[in-house]
């Protein structure tokens with residue numbers, strides 16, 4: 548994703564209206580609803596929508612303990628900007644992290660896909676399941692054009708792994724749409740976007756990408772493209 552490109556987004560009004568309607572529909576039909584916020588540009592758009600509409604959505608973030616300083620800085624900025632929204636932070640189970648590090652080392656995730664997935668399971672998946680327990684839907688910033696693994700996502704689909712509806716109001720949005728929204732509503736964004744990071748995760752597992760590269764090419768860049776998901780978003784079936 549280019550940093551705040553000066554590209555027109557002629558469909559922005561329609562896209563915003565449809566995204567807001569989808570969030571409203573999710574809240575009405577599948578409550579309690581939660582918004583997963585990792586403080587990337589897409590999630591900041593959704594956070595702004597939820598804040599403007601005062602939607603009864605539980606906003607949460609997963610602090611893996613390995614996030615970039617820029618993400619922590621944005622967390623603090625968002626806390627001041629969106630005072631009406633309680634952004635809950637969830638941490639991994641300390642004993643599980645200690646066990647992983649004892650067995651594999653603090654950077655053991657570089658050694659194999661299996662060890663990388665186990666690290667994500669400890670630092671992301673277990674806390675996510677804890678948050679989503681009892682929820683009927685979760686709202687995510689997934690977009691189809693982000694990567695091959697996300698090219699078929701539906702605005703609402705059944706998330707069998709977590710047993711709830713997964714709602715992706717930005718599924719159809721382009722990079723330009725996201726940044727046009729950011730500009731129109733003066734939404735704060737992660738400083739790493741301006742340093743060539745279109746997709747931002749844990750610091751040791753994310754790098755900047757070249758303009759011609761896939762937007763998620765900087766995530767787990769040492770692996771094959773078809774393994775580059777952390778398990779938060781396994782493929783799901785289209786649903787209501």
Ligand code: SF4
Nearest residue numbers: 656666667670749752
């Ligand atoms: S992205 Fe990297 S550091 Fe973060 S949980 Fe996954 S493997 Fe661990």
